[in-house]
Amino acid sequence: MEIAVDTFFLKPDAQGTLQAQIQEMVAEGILSGRFRIGEKLPSSRRLAVHLGVSRITVTLALTELVASDYLISKGRSGYFVSETAPVPPSYVPPRPSHDTMDWESAIARKFTGGDTPHRPQNWYEYRYPFIYGQADGALFDHTNWRQCALRALGHREFSKLANDQFDQDDPMLVEYIARHSLPRRGISARPEEILITVGAQNALWLAAQVLLSPDRRAAFEDPTYYALRDQLVNTGCALSPICIDKDGLPPDLIPASSDVIFVTPSHQSPTTINMPKERRKALLERARDINAVIVEDDYEFEMSFLKPPAPALKSLDDSGRVVYVGSFSKSLFPGLRLGYLVGPEPFIRQARALRANVLRHPPGHVQRTVAYFLSLGHYDAQIRRMAKVLHARRIALEDGIAQNGLKIAGGGLYGGSALWMQAPDGTHMGEVAQALRQDSVLIEPGAPFFAHHNRRQEFYRLGYSSLEANLIAPGLAHLARAIEKFSPR
Amino acid sequence: MEIAVDTFFLKPDAQGTLQAQIQEMVAEGILSGRFRIGEKLPSSRRLAVHLGVSRITVTLALTELVASDYLISKGRSGYFVSETAPVPPSYVPPRPSHDTMDWESAIARKFTGGDTPHRPQNWYEYRYPFIYGQADGALFDHTNWRQCALRALGHREFSKLANDQFDQDDPMLVEYIARHSLPRRGISARPEEILITVGAQNALWLAAQVLLSPDRRAAFEDPTYYALRDQLVNTGCALSPICIDKDGLPPDLIPASSDVIFVTPSHQSPTTINMPKERRKALLERARDINAVIVEDDYEFEMSFLKPPAPALKSLDDSGRVVYVGSFSKSLFPGLRLGYLVGPEPFIRQARALRANVLRHPPGHVQRTVAYFLSLGHYDAQIRRMAKVLHARRIALEDGIAQNGLKIAGGGLYGGSALWMQAPDGTHMGEVAQALRQDSVLIEPGAPFFAHHNRRQEFYRLGYSSLEANLIAPGLAHLARAIEKFSPR
Numbered sequence: 001m002e003i004a005v006d007t008f009f010l011k012p013d014a015q016g017t018l019q020a021q022i023q024e025m026v027a028e029g030i031l032s033g034r035f036r037i038g039e040k041l042p043s044s045r046r047l048a049v050h051l052g053v054s055r056i057t058v059t060l061a062l063t064e065l066v067a068s069d070y071l072i073s074k075g076r077s078g079y080f081v082s083e084t085a086p087v088p089p090s091y092v093p094p095r096p097s098h099d100t101m102d103w104e105s106a107i108a109r110k111f112t113g114g115d116t117p118h119r120p121q122n123w124y125e126y127r128y129p130f131i132y133g134q135a136d137g138a139l140f141d142h143t144n145w146r147q148c149a150l151r152a153l154g155h156r157e158f159s160k161l162a163n164d165q166f167d168q169d170d171p172m173l174v175e176y177i178a179r180h181s182l183p184r185r186g187i188s189a190r191p192e193e194i195l196i197t198v199g200a201q202n203a204l205w206l207a208a209q210v211l212l213s214p215d216r217r218a219a220f221e222d223p224t225y226y227a228l229r230d231q232l233v234n235t236g237c238a239l240s241p242i243c244i245d246k247d248g249l250p251p252d253l254i255p256a257s258s259d260v261i262f263v264t265p266s267h268q269s270p271t272t273i274n275m276p277k278e279r280r281k282a283l284l285e286r287a288r289d290i291n292a293v294i295v296e297d298d299y300e301f302e303m304s305f306l307k308p309p310a311p312a313l314k315s316l317d318d319s320g321r322v323v324y325v326g327s328f329s330k331s332l333f334p335g336l337r338l339g340y341l342v343g344p345e346p347f348i349r350q351a352r353a354l355r356a357n358v359l360r361h362p363p364g365h366v367q368r369t370v371a372y373f374l375s376l377g378h379y380d381a382q383i384r385r386m387a388k389v390l391h392a393r394r395i396a397l398e399d400g401i402a403q404n405g406l407k408i409a410g411g412g413l414y415g416g417s418a419l420w421m422q423a424p425d426g427t428h429m430g431e432v433a434q435a436l437r438q439d440s441v442l443i444e445p446g447a448p449f450f451a452h453h454n455r456r457q458e459f460y461r462l463g464y465s466s467l468e469a470n471l472i473a474p475g476l477a478h479l480a481r482a483i484e485k486f487s488p489r
Numbered sequence: 490m491e492i493a494v495d496t497f498f499l500k501p502d503a504q505g506t507l508q509a510q511i512q513e514m515v516a517e518g519i520l521s522g523r524f525r526i527g528e529k530l531p532s533s534r535r536l537a538v539h540l541g542v543s544r545i546t547v548t549l550a551l552t553e554l555v556a557s558d559y560l561i562s563k564g565r566s567g568y569f570v571s572e573t574a575p576v577p578p579s580y581v582p583p584r585p586s587h588d589t590m591d592w593e594s595a596i597a598r599k600f601t602g603g604d605t606p607h608r609p610q611n612w613y614e615y616r617y618p619f620i621y622g623q624a625d626g627a628l629f630d631h632t633n634w635r636q637c638a639l640r641a642l643g644h645r646e647f648s649k650l651a652n653d654q655f656d657q658d659d660p661m662l663v664e665y666i667a668r669h670s671l672p673r674r675g676i677s678a679r680p681e682e683i684l685i686t687v688g689a690q691n692a693l694w695l696a697a698q699v700l701l702s703p704d705r706r707a708a709f710e711d712p713t714y715y716a717l718r719d720q721l722v723n724t725g726c727a728l729s730p731i732c733i734d735k736d737g738l739p740p741d742l743i744p745a746s747s748d749v750i751f752v753t754p755s756h757q758s759p760t761t762i763n764m765p766k767e768r769r770k771a772l773l774e775r776a777r778d779i780n781a782v783i784v785e786d787d788y789e790f791e792m793s794f795l796k797p798p799a800p801a802l803k804s805l806d807d808s809g810r811v812v813y814v815g816s817f818s819k820s821l822f823p824g825l826r827l828g829y830l831v832g833p834e835p836f837i838r839q840a841r842a843l844r845a846n847v848l849r850h851p852p853g854h855v856q857r858t859v860a861y862f863l864s865l866g867h868y869d870a871q872i873r874r875m876a877k878v879l880h881a882r883r884i885a886l887e888d889g890i891a892q893n894g895l896k897i898a899g900g901g902l903y904g905g906s907a908l909w910m911q912a913p914d915g916t917h918m919g920e921v922a923q924a925l926r927q928d929s930v931l932i933e934p935g936a937p938f939f940a941h942h943n944r945r946q947e948f949y950r951l952g953y954s955s956l957e958a959n960l961i962a963p964g965l966a967h968l969a970r971a972i973e974k975f976s977p978r
Contacts, residue, residue, distance in 0.1 A: 004869065007672035009800050032677070034668055050797065100808040103835040106782050108702040108748070111842035121657060124649075137647040146642050153635050158626040160613075162822035168610060179523055183496040188521070198687060198848040205847050213597040230846050259597070293595050308539065311498050321590040333651035335853035346592040353600035357719050358694050358847065359687040363855055364824035380493065 003035055005042035005050045018053050022061035030070055030085050041071065041079040114230035117448045120437075124466070127440035128475030132270075132418045132463035135333035139389055141382050145332075148372035152365045161364035167356035169196040170367035176374045177326070177340055185298060186315025187324060189342050195351050198362050200299060200327035200339035204262075205231050206351040207295045207323050207341060211260045212237040219258040219292070221249050223449030223459075225269045228262060228297075241451035244268060248275035251286035261287060261294045265313045266301045270449050270461050271410035271420040280313050288319055297325045304414040305387035305394075320344050328370055331383055338362060338370055389469075390417055396469040397462065403473070404480035409459060417465040420446070422458055426488040429460040432479075435486070439478040492524055494531040494539045507542050511550035519559055519574050530560065530568040603719035606937045609926075613955070616929035617964030621759075621907045621952035624822035628878055630871050634821075637861035641854045650853035656845035658685040659856035665863045666815070666829055674787060675804025676813060678831050684841050687851050689788060689816035689828035693751075694720050695840040696784045696812050696830060700749045701726040708747040708781070710738050712938035712948075714758045717751060717786075730940035733757060737764035740775035750776060753786045754802045759938050759950050760899035760909040769802050777808055786814045793903040794876035794883075809833050817859055820872060827851060827859055878958075879906055885958040886951065892962070893969035898948060906954040909935070911947055915977040918949040921968075924975070928967040 007029075014021050029035040041047070044062060048055040062079050065071040072082045123129050152161065161170075174191045182189050197203040204227075212218055214236035220228065222241035232239055242253045248268050254261060263283065265275040275283070287294050296313045314322040323343035329336045341351055355361070373379050397419065401408060410420030423429055429445040436443060446459030464472065496518075503510050518524040530536070533551060537544040551568050554560040561571045612618050641650065650659075663680045671678050686692040693716075701707055703725035709717065711730035721728055731742045737757050743750060752772065754764040764772070776783050785802045803811040812832035818825045830840055844850070862868050886908065890897060899909030912918055918934040925932060935948025953961065 004669070004673060006797060007669070009675045009804070029672075034672060100777075101782070101810040101833065102780075103809075103833055106700065106748070106810075107836065107839055108700055108705050109698060109839075111699070111839050111846060114842065114846065116655075116845070119655065121655075124652070134653060135647075135651045137644065137651065140647065140651070142642070142644055142647065146639060149638060149642055150635060153631070153638055155626065155631055158624075158629065158631065158822075162624045162626065162629070162824045163613070164623060164818075164823035166605075166608060166610075180493070180496070183518075183523060184493060186498045198851075202848040209598060210600070211595065211597055216597050227846065234846060259595070288589075291591075293590070308495060315498070319589040320592075321595075329653075333647075334653035335651045335850075337849065337852045344590065344592055347596065350596055350598075350600050353603065356605070357600060357603065357690075357716065357723060359691040360826065361824075362687075363826045363852060366852055366855065 002040040003029075003042060005046050007034075008042070008047060008050060010051055010053075019057050019061045019064075022047075022051070022053070022058060023064050026061070026065055027068075027070055030081055035081050037081050037083055037085060039081050040077075041081075043078055111234065114233065115226040115448050116230055117226065117445075120442070123442055126437075126442045128471055128478065129442045129466045130462045130464065130475060130479075131442050131444060131466060132461055133330060133334055134463075134466045135335070136389075136466055139382075139386050140333065141378055141385075144376070144378040145369070145373060148376070148378070149365070149369045151372055152368035157368060161368050163364070164360065166360065167352050169194075169361065170364060170371055172375070173367045173371040176371055180374070181326065182342065185301065185309075185324075185326075186311030187342065192345050193342055193348055195341045195348050195355065196362050196367060197339045197341055197355065198359065199329045199334075199337040200297065200325050201227055201231075202337070203325040203327075203339045203341040204228055204295070204297060206354055207325070207343075208232055208235050208260075209354055210347060210350045211293055211295070211323075216259040217255065217257050218260050218262060219254045220262040221264065221268060222451045222454060223270055223446065223456075224262070225264075225297075226448045229451070232262075241454070243454070244271065244273065246273065247279045248273045249279075249283065251279070251282045254286055254290070254292070256290045258290060258292045261292050262297070263294060263313070264297045264299065266298050266309060267412060267414070267416050268410070269297070269299065270418070270446065272412035272416050272418060273410050274310065274413045275313075277310065280310075280316055283313070284317055284319075284322075287321055292321070294322045295325065296322055299325075299327055300330055300416055302331050302383045303387060303390060303416050305391040306413065306415045309414050314342070323347060328379075331379070331386070332370070332373070336366065336370070338366060387415065390415065390465065393464040393467075393469045393472060396472040397464050397476075400473045400476035404476050406476065406480060406483070418461050418463040421460050421462055423460065423483050424487045425458055427483060427486055428457045430457065432482045432486045433460070436478060436482050439482070441475055441478045441482075443479065491529040492518075492531065494535050496523075497531070497536060497539060499540055499542075507546050508550045508553070511536075511540070511542070511547060512553050515550070515554055516559055519570055524570050526570050526572055526574060528570050529566075530570075532567055600723065603722065604715040604937050605719055606715065606934070609931070612931055615926075615931045617960055617967065618931045618955045619951045619953065619964060619968075620931050620933060620955060621950055622819060622823055623952075623955045624824070625878075625955055628871075628875050629822065630867055630874075633865070633867040634858070634862060637865070637867070638854070638858045640861055641857035646857060650857050652853070653849065655849065656841050658683075658850065659853060659860055661864070662856045662860040665860055669863070670815065671831065674790065674798075674813075674815075675800030676831065681834050682831055682837055684830045684837050684844065685851050685856060686828045686830055686844065687848065688818045688823075688826040689786065689814050690716055690720075691826075692814040692816075692828045692830040693717055693784070693786060695843055696814070696832075697721055697724050697749075698843055699836060699839045700782055700784070700812075705748040706744065706746050707749050707751060708743045709751040710753065710757060711940045711943060712759055712935065712945075713751070714753075714786075715937045718940070721751070728940075730943070732943070733760065733762065735762065736768045737762045738768075738772065740768070740772045743775055743779070743781070745779045747779060747781045750781050750783045751786070752783060752802070753788065755787050755790045755798060756901060756903070756905050757899070758786065758788065759907070759935065761901035761905050761907060762899050763799065763902045764802075766799065769805055773802070773806055773808075773811075776810055781810070783811045784814065785811055788814075788816055789819055789905055791820050791872045792876060792879060792905050794880040795902065795904045798903050803831070812836060820868070820875070821859070821862070825855065825859070827855060876904065879904065879954065882953040882956075882958045882961060885961040886953050886965075889962040889965035893965050895965065895969060895972070907950050907952040910949050910951055912949065912972050913976045914947055916972060916975050917946045919946065921971045921975045922949070925967060925971050928971070930964055930967045930971075932968065
C-alpha cells in the first residue's frame with residue numbers, strides 16, 4: 001500500500017531547513033511505526049506539490065534517507081521503506097510534548113467506578129467458560145444470516161437504508177415485532193408504541209432517563225443486573241433495592257414513594273426465578289395503588305425449552321403502566337446490539353427524541369437484516385435449534401451438579417441459559433472464580449449483582465450457552481474442588 | 490407461513506366456554522389483521538396441547554370458524570385463514586381497555602421540543618433535493634462494500650465479532666484510524682485515546698455529557714448544528730452562543746467562564762467557513778488562557794476537492810486540551826452510524842464508561858466491515874470518486890447561482906457538499922422552502938441553526954450531494970422564482 005500523501009505535514013513552527021524537516025518527518029513516521037517496511041512513499045513530485053516545496057528539495061531529502069538506510073530506491077517505481085529501517089515493536093505515537101491540561105477537573109461527570117465487573121476479553125480461549133450471554137458460533141445459522149445481510153445491502157434497498165433516518169426505525173422490523181414477536185408474549189402494540197434500540201441495555205437506559213430524575217425513586221430487584229443499577233445511579237434518583245424471595249420481587253416491600261419499578265418477571269436476573277401469576281397480579285395492583293410505572297425486562301423468554309413461557313407481565317396490564325423491553329441480541333448474538341422498547345405513545349415519543357439526540361437511530365442495515373431473518377422464519381428455526389442444544393446442556397449441567405454435590409439456588413423453571421448457584425456459607429466465590437482461571441474455568445461470582453450493603457459472597461452464576469455438553473462435567477469437577485478448598489470448615 | 494402456536498393465549502379472566510374463547514381468539518386475530526389471508530393455523534393437536542384444553546374443543550371451535558367463513562379447511566393440510574374472511578386495512582391492534590395511567594406526570598424528563606427541524610422522510614422522491622448529508626447510492630461502491638461485509642460475517646470472525654465486547658472496540662478499526670485517518674489530519678493518537686461511537690452525533694453527545702453539567706458553561710458557534718445545541722440544552726449547562734464572523738468563531742468573544750468550546754474549524758457548520766491558521770492559533774491561546782476544553786468536530790474534511798484541507802485544530806494543540814470528533818457515516822453513508830472520538834486518556838476513559846452504560850458498544854460487524862473497507866483502500870477510492878463528482882456539481886451549482894442572481898453567504902473554500910446562502914433581507918426562507926415542495930424542490934431553511942434570540946430568516950443551505958449536476962440548474966430556477974415571489978419589495 002502506498003502511504004497517502006496527505007499524511008505528510010510540515011509543522012508550522014519547525015526548526016531547520018525544509019530538506020531537514022522532510023527527512024525528519026519521514027524518519028519519525030518510520031520510527032514511530034506509522035510507516036511500515038515495504039510501504040511505498042508518494043512520488044517526489046506529489047510530495048513537493050502537497051507540501052508546497054520544490055521537487056529538488058524533496059529529492060535531496062529522500063536521497064539522504066536512502067543513504068541512512070531508512071528508504072530504498074527502486075528506480076522508476078519510487079521510494080520504499082527499507083527492510084533494514086529501524087522498526088519499533090508496534091505503533092506507539094509520542095505523547096504530546098506539554099500535557100498541561102488538568103483533566104481531573106475538566107471532567108464534569110464521572111461514569112467509571114460502577115458495579116459492572118471486569119470479564120476477560122479472551123473468554124472464548126478458556127476451556128470451560130460457564131459465562132452468561134455470549135453466542136456459540138457453532139449454533140448460529142451463518143448461511144441464512146449472510147443471505148439476509150446481502151439482501152439488505154442490495155442496490156434497491158440502499159437509498160432507504162443508507163440514509164439518515166433521523167428518528168425513524170425500519171418499518172419492516174417494527175411491523176414484524178408488532179405482528180409476530182409481541183403477540184407471542186400476549187402483547188398488542190401499534191407501531192407508534194415501539195422503538196428500536198441499540199440492544200436491550202440501551203432500551204433500559206432510555207426508559208430510566210425518561211422516567212427518572214433526582215427527585216424520583218426507583219425500586220428494583222436485589223440481586224439485579226449490575227448494568228441496570230449503574231444506569232439508575234447515573235440518573236441521580238433515590239434507589240430502593242428490594243430483596244427478592246422465592247417468587248421474585250415481593251410487591252408489599254415496594255415503597256409507596258416509588259415512581260418506577262424495574263422487574264424481570266420471566267426469568268429474574270440473575271436468579272432465573274419465574275414470577276407466578278398471582279404475584280404478577282399483585283405486582284400490577286401495587287403499582288396501580290402507588291401510581292408507579294413498571295419497566296419489564298423480558299429477556300430470554302424464547303429459551304423456554306422445559307415448558308412454554310408465561311405471557312409477559314405487560315399482557316396482564318390493563319392500565320397501560322407497563323413499559324416492555326425486548327431484545328434480539330441475546331437470541332441471535334450479543335454483538336448485534338438490537339433491542340426494542342414498547343410502551344404508551346407519550347412515553348415512546350420522549351424515548352425516541354432522546355435516542356435521536358444521543359445517536360439518531362440504530363444502523364439501518366442491521367435493522368433490515370434482522371427483519372429479513374425474522375420474516376423468512378430463520379429466527380424461529382434458530383431458536384428451536386438453540387433450545388434443543390441448551391436443553392441437552394441443561395440436563396448435563398443438572399447431572400453434574402448432583403454428582404458433585406453442588407447446590408442450585410435458582411432453578412429456571414422454563415429453561416434459560418444459566419443457573420443461580422449457592423456455595424456453603426462463608427465461601428468467597430470471587431476468590432474461587434479467580435483461582436479457577438488457572439484450570440481454564442470461568443464462572444461469574446454473584447456479589448456484583450447485589451446492592452452494596454448486602455453483598456452476598458457465596459452465590460455464583462453458571463451460564464451454559466457457551467460450552468458443549470461434554471465439557472460440563474469436567475468443568476464442574478474443577479469447580480467442586482475449588483469450592484471445597486475455599487469453603488470454611 | 491404458519492402462525493406460531495405460541496401467539497395463542499387464553500385470557501385469564503375471559504368469559505364464556507373454552508370453545509367460544511378459542512373462536513373469539515382466532516376471529517380477533519383475523520379482524521385485527523394479525524393473521525392474514527392464506528396463513529395456516531397450527532394443527533388442532535398442537536393448539537390443544539399448547540392451550541391445555543381437549544382436542545375436541547379446539548376442533549369444534551375451528552369448525553365453527555369455517556362455518557362462519559373465517560377459516561377454510563383443506564383436509565389433511567389443516568386450517569387456513571379464508572380468502573373471504575373480513576380483512577382490516579392494516580394491522581391496528583386495539584388500544585388497551587383502560588388507559589388509566591397519567592403519562593404526562595409519569596415522564597420525568599422531556600426530550601421533545603428541541604431545535605432539530607422536521608425533514609420529509611421521502612426526500613429521495615423529490616426531484617431537486619438540495620439537502621445536506623444524505624448518500625447518493627449511485628456513487629457508492631456497493632460491490633466492495635458487500636464483499637467486506639461478507640468477510641466480516643465469515644465463520645472465522647464470528648466468535649470475536651458476534652460477542653458482547655463490553656466496553657471494547659474493534660482493534661483493527663482503531664488501528665486503522667490511528668495509523669491512517671488521524672495522520673491525515675496531523676494528529677497522533679494511541680489506541681487508548683480513541684473511542685468508536687454510533688456516529689459523530691453520538692461522539693458529540695458523549696463529550697457533552699462528560700464535560701458539562703448544570704454548573705458549567707458551553708460556548709458554541711452561532712449559527713451551529715441544531716442537534717448539538719439540543720444536546721447542550723439537555724446537559725442543563727449555561728449556554729453561550731457566539732456569533733461567527735467571516736473567519737469563524739472569534740476567540741475574543743468567548744466568555745472567560747466557559748468550560749468547553751464547541752467548534753467546527755474545517756468547515757463551519759452550517760456556513761462552511763474555513764477557519765484560517767492565525768484564528769486557530771488565537772483560539773487555542775484563548776482556550777489556554779481561560780482553561781477551557783475545545784471539542785473539534787472535523788466533519789467532512791475528506792471532501793476537499795478545491796484545495797487540500799488544513800490540518801485539524803487538534804494537530805496544533807500542544808497542551809492536550811482538544812477533543813476531536815471524526816466520522817465515517819458522512820463519507821460512506823449516514824445510515825451506517827459510525828464515528829469516533831479522540832482525546833486524552835482520562836477523558837476517553839469516562840466517555841467509554843458512559844458509552845458502555847448507555848449502549849455497550851457499536852455493532853461489531855459494522856466496525857469490522859468498515860475496517861476492511863478502509864484497509865483495502867476502497868474507502869480512499871470512494872472518496873476520490875465522490876470528490877470528483879461533487880466538484881462537478883459544485884461548478885454547476887456556482888454557475889446556476891450566478892445565472893439566477895442568488896447570493897452565496899459561505900463559500901466552502903476547500904470543497905464540501907453544501908453552500909450557505911442568503912436571500913434578500915426580509916425573505917422568510919421557511920415559507921419559501923414550504924412553497925418549493927410543490928415544485929419538488931427541497932432546501933434547508935437556515936433559521937433552526939441560529940440561537941433562539943437571533944433567528945435569521947433569510948439564510949438557507951443548499952446541499953449538493955444528493956442530486957445530479959444536470960438537475961441543479963432547473964432546481965435553482967424554481968428556487969430563484971420562489972425567492973423573488975416571497976421577497977419584500
